[in-house]
Amino acid sequence: MKILYDNQIFTQQNYGGVSRYFCELMDQYSQDPDIEQTLALRYSRNENLCSRYALYQHWSSRSEFLCNTHIFPVIRKITRVDVLNYLRINQRESVRMLKKQDFDLFHPTYYDPYFLQHLQQKPFILTVYDMIHELYPGYFSPNDPTKTWKKKLIEQAEAIIAISESTKSDIIKYTNAEPDRISVVYLGNPFEYLVQSHRVKNNFEHPALEEPYILFVGNRNGYKNFIFFIKSVARLLKKDENLRVYCAGGGPFMRPELEILNELNILSKVRFINTNDLIMKHLYENAQAFIFPSLYEGFGLPILEAFSCGCPALLSNSSSLSEVGADAACYFDPNDPESLLQSIETVLSDDHYRETLIRKGFERLKLFSWENTAQGTKKVYDNLLNQ
Known part of the structure; x- marks a missing residue:
């Protein structure tokens, strides 16, 4: 053939x-x-x-x-x-x-x-x-x-x-x-090949991370729902002076995004990171949670990335995301700030629930x-x- x-x-x-x-x-x-x-x-x-x-x-x-x-x-x-x-x-x-x-x-x-x-x-x-x-x-x-x-x-x-x-x-x-x-x-699983040792650079330097943080991955435009996400979590970032947000990939912040971060008074707590697979894996492994507020996805590869790194996944209850995540993720309404905030606070505060999500994520990953x-x-x- x-x-x-x-x-x-x-x-x-x-x-x-x-x-x-x-x-x-x-x-x-x-x-x-x-x-x-x-x-x-x-x-x-x-x-x-x-x-x-x-x-x-x-x-x-x-x-x-x-x-x-x-x-x-x-x-x-x-x-x-x-x-x-x-x-x-x-x-x-x-x-x-x-x-x-x-x-x-x-x-x-x-x-x-x-x-x-x-x-x-x-x-x-x-x-x-x-x-x-x-x-x-x-x-x-x-x-x-x-x-x-x-x-x-x-x-x-x-x-x-x-x-x-x-x-x-x-x-x-x-x-x-x-x-x-x-x-x-x-x-x-996008990170499946990283388990092969010859693919991983031995001299890879991890970026310096300020922990704890929650993780947003990929493009931030339109239906990816970044503005909803950042406005929703602003209150939580002000409440917890140690918590930060890392945005991986999608390009540096544009001027309108910087203006919104400045207006919300959280500019110093939200950081963009230019990434590759090794950096992404490191970010997932150390994040408190991965947040996926997208209004629509055809599949949602970042879900499997998070599962493979033992990172709790909080997903929008839209399109294909629940089909991929099943019971291994926490879901929220991507149009309701309170729904998102409640999901994040539950995962951050309940260690047992967090560990359950991680365990189920590893099990769910075996299907893909x-x-x-x-x-x-x-x-x-x-x-x-x-x-």
Whole structure:
């Protein structure tokens, strides 16, 4: 079985859940003699991909010059090469590999339908990560083509993978996709590979942390509900002079966020940390709790990250989060500040409840592995090719 993956997410995303998903699939299939895989790509700065040297062999035409971490940043600065240039370089490579037709099945990594005219008679399978653009269009630019692209691909894909039952239900609700064309395949633990000692840098330096703290992870825009979260916990931060909030990833605070933190008089107690997997793991391991106030998630990988690090997870009672967390997490209403505050105070004050959540988190984690993800995905591949 020959699988072709394209460049999209590895051009667009330097770090994130979707690129990790495809890296983990490729990692698993590297050990599967039944699968021959190719990643149509020349250049990427994606941390998930570039840190996995074993996957370099699967790149269709890796440019040592463009990928050089010392030379190319200088060239980029001088010539003002930007993401659009990378996209052109990589998309040309994806089109080149599509035209070769040396594959049995195409699996695009995101929703740009550029490839449809080049597929000829080859089938493609689409992974749908969420339906956030359909549910909350107000959080996105009216010029954002994602919703239109996604609808077009859902209509034409021979098979669809949804990463949760919640996402499958939303696909059915917002499109004309037949339920029997959609397979649910859960994701795995993002930190699973860190247990392999050769992956961990021995000289890693942990960031200095002021404890105790609660943890917010990822992007803070729109439906991620950060402003609700920070306004809700402001009272708690003032009440407990030692408690702090760390925000991991998502970029440095923007001016409107800094203004809100200043108005709430908590600017000194909320800190942004630029992160990678090792830093993230360290943050989870030392946090009093991980708070996930998002209004919507297609799956929620940070839940599994928290479980794997023994960090109590406090989750919004929306979308897929309870499907992933089950009884191993504490839930709150993402529109009710009192609900969130009560959940945090319960976890911080009740050691028995806290330990119960940690124990159940480890048990729940056993249901999610990248091996299971790869096997479930391969089953969809097989079913499609054997029709």
